[in-house]
Amino acid sequence: MVKITDVARRAGVSPSTVSYALSGKRPISDATRRRVQAAVHELGYRADAGRVRAGRGSKVLALAVPMRPGIHVPVMTRLAVSVVTAARAHDHDVLLLTQGDGEEGIGRVAETGLADAVIVTDVQLHDPRLPLLRSRSLLSVPIGVPAEPEGLTCVDLDFRAAGELCVEHLARLGHRVVALVGSPPEVYVRRTAFARRLVEGFTSAADRHRLTSAVHPCGTGREDARALTERLLRELPALTAVVVHNEPLLDPLTDAFERLEVRIPGDLSLTAVCPAPVAAAARLPLTSVAVPSAELGARAVRLLMRKLSGAPVPGATLLPPRLTERASTAPRGV
Amino acid sequence: MVKITDVARRAGVSPSTVSYALSGKRPISDATRRRVQAAVHELGYRADAGRVRAGRGSKVLALAVPMRPGIHVPVMTRLAVSVVTAARAHDHDVLLLTQGDGEEGIGRVAETGLADAVIVTDVQLHDPRLPLLRSRSLLSVPIGVPAEPEGLTCVDLDFRAAGELCVEHLARLGHRVVALVGSPPEVYVRRTAFARRLVEGFTSAADRHRLTSAVHPCGTGREDARALTERLLRELPALTAVVVHNEPLLDPLTDAFERLEVRIPGDLSLTAVCPAPVAAAARLPLTSVAVPSAELGARAVRLLMRKLSGAPVPGATLLPPRLTERASTAPRGV
DNA sequence: TTCACCCGTCGAAGCGCTTCGAAACCGCTT
DNA sequence: AAGCGGTTTCGAAGCGCTTCGACGGGTGAA
Structure with a gap:
């Protein structure tokens, strides 16, 4: 050597x-x-890897992306890319962790000092990784807000407000019966924070406006879409609006409604919660609340850098949702 | 610590x-x-990452994914996930590089010994990164085969054979006029290896079978799809089969044909080159040659591990393409 | 009882590297 | 010619760990 x-x-x-x-x-x-x-x-010299990072500051960030069933892959990809880009701007590299639950990976990275900070995604309300994230030994920024965010520096879209915003938009258009087509059931079983928060916002706004509402988790296949549309029309004959928070289902769902001769937005208004490009590029451009994955990644990195430099950071950053009207919503009965 | x-x-x-x-x-x-x-x-003691590891090796792999315009994001994502999974199975972590051209990132990683090997994606026929990859100072496995693969350990789907396979399938069904709807033009301008190879295979098989053929790069938007379908029908009125090598365009394209009252597979047979799940989950399940992104990632890691252990490795691994018939192809004139 | 002889343990030296403090050097001005 | 501020380089100490040689105290044989 x-x-x-x-x-x-x-x-x-x-x-x-x-x-x-x-x-x-x-x-x-x-x-x-x-x-x-x-x-x-x-x-052909190569630094003996161990010692190189003996002095602290490895200039490496870890990004924990648990590849669990039901997560929105394009959202995660955008996030990952924006994190890497932002990290590079701060002279850091990014280590990708995709372990099932991510706990082991985060621990390993923290202990070995492989990375000196970690960005955690797909946060659950009662995430098992939280104790680790709160421990002093590792700096972290969760993208997602757990039930008790004390002691953490979270960033996320304000999904509660996003749910409310969708309902308010639909209520303003005169709709009285609305349904939320959610992510796959396992996402709620895990109590994924953003999914739960969206449901809360949706439900409370619907109640406030005295709308009839229903929430249906749904898988991502065409069969799932077909089954759900039939069920919705059967159980809620007066239904005129849906909010969809399930990216891969968007196309199958519009398709399934079409087959049942339900016109969008003529018979039914549809609002999506998804990244803006997805909504804009859909067969029928969708009115949507944007999930700003790229911005979330960049913000998470910025916060982490501030923490690394010892500067004070806010407890939680909730980005306000923004709704963009496209072609999938219309006033009721027009 | x-x-x-x-x-x-x-x-x-x-x-x-x-x-x-x-x-x-x-x-x-x-x-x-x-x-x-x-x-x-x-x-909770963990041996400090230096000495335990037999002296050499940082137990980190780099994955260079240049996020260039026109690349197939889902393919890359699958690849990344499979690489991380495979790497973990070999007790390695994965550093994600997404720089514009990737040259800087690879160089940095090599110099600092941050990673001890690198997997390179989106390889071009005359890739500027090649000299770096050939240099002794860094082990690498490119996913993709450049024009002169000597001295490299490449892995890829045999895209030339894939192009041929599509044409042969269509020829066997009696089609005489075929078009290749390719990736966005910039992909060919860059001379991305896999795209170019597919075209070669497509063209040579078409010539061998004396088919009339045409190749059209195409953007990924609905407008692009619309414009292209009109142009195809105008310029090749006898067209009865297309091969699509452009994942995000699959849906807009079938859609555009539908609007022009071209039935698939009744009037037109369509063969896709894309990951199997994408083809299977499409509105109309598509006959396709699978791009085995996950397997490519796993293989690349396996090869890298062998190289790291000093074992001999094959020069290039080309996976044979496999065509799966689904609902989008049919004999001509049925 | 004495003596070799192990086994299990320790202290100290060393590994390749980083990092702190200080020395050496440079081109200027006085 | 001496002094000065600044840059560039060096020497030595130190990091967490491994590893070598040696020590101590049990054991069984003489």
Whole structure:
């Protein structure tokens, strides 16, 4: 194994100079740096990984994305990309954790110092990872707000307000019977924070406006969509509006309504909660509340950087939802 | 961070004893070992990422996913997830690189030894990253086969064979005029390896079977789909079959054909090249050649591990394509 | 009882690297 | 010629860990 002293000898400098030349932690003259780099290259030197990060600050962030059934893959992808981009802007790299529950991964990363902070996604109301996140040994920013967010620095879209906003939009259009077509049941069973919050907002706004409302979790397949539409029409014959919080179901659902001769927005108004591009590119452009995945990722990174630098950070950041009208909603009975 | 001396103190032994108890390199009495293990457990000690790992190797893999316009996001996501899963099975973590061109990221990772190997995606025929990948200083596995794959360990679906397979399937069904609806133009401008290879296969098979053929890159929007379908019907009135290698366009395209009263598969047979789940879940289940993203990721990791262990590896692995018949193809004129 | 002989343990040295403090050097001004 | 501020480089100490050599105290044989 070629070591730093070999490089130093070859470059005619001391080991410490090589160390600084490679890490950039102290200024090194251009000439010397070039000689060191040449030596590194010629000898094929590679820093002994362990020690490199002995001094704290590995310049690595972990991103925990539990790939659980029912999560919205495109949302997660956008999030991941924005996190990496933002992290790079702060000279950090991103380690991707996708473990089933993520607990093991986060622990490992914290203990070994592989990463010096972690962004956690798909937060549940009573997330088993919370104790770990609250522990002093690891800085973290959850994207999602658990039941008791004390001691955490959370970021998320205000899903409660998003649910309310959808209902208010529909109520304003004169609709009196609304349904929420939600994510797959397992998402609620896990008590995923954002899904639950949306339901809360939806229900409370519906009550406030004295609307008849129903909530239906739903799988993502075409069969699921078909079954649900039939059931909705049967159980709620007066239904004229739905809110859909289930990205992959959007297309199958509009399709299923179409087959049942239910026109959108003529007979039924549809509001989606999904990333803006998805809503805009749908077969029928959908009125939607945007899930700003990219912004969430960028904000999470920004907060983490502030925490790393020791600056004070807000307890929780809830982005206000924004509704964009497109072609899938209309006043009732027009 | 809890260190070996903490454990030693807790167990009432010397650090060296702890080291031996954990590594098993010298006999340690059962009683002592048990006390050490208890202390380790209570304090949550994890060996500092340096020495335990046999000296070399950071146990981190980099995955370079250039997020360029026109790439197939779901394919990349599947790939990323499978890479992380496979890497974890080999006790490695995954660093996500998404830089524009990826060159800088790969270089950085190689220089700093942050990762000890890298998986490269979205390979172009003349990829600027190739010199870096060929250099001795970094182990790599490109997913994709450049024009000159010498000295590399590539993995990919055999896209040339995939193109041929689609054409042969259609030819066997009696179709005489076929079109390839490709990825967005920028993908070809970059000379992305897999896209170019598919075109080659498509064209050469069409020529071999004396079919009339045409190749059309196409954007991913509904407008693009609409414009393209009209153009196809105008320029190739005898067209009865298309191959689509453009995942996000699948739905808009079938939709556009529908609007022009072109029935699938009655008037037109459609074969897709995309991940199997996408084809199976489409509104009309599509006959397709599967892009096995998950398997590609797993294979790439396996190869990388072999390289890391110094074992010999094959030069290139080309997975044979498999075509699955679904509801979008039929014999001509039925 | 004495003596080899292990087994289990310890102390200390060493590994490759980082990092702190200080020395050496540079081109200027006095 | 000496002094100065700034940059660049070095030497030495230290990090958490492994590993070598040696020590102590039991054992069985003489």
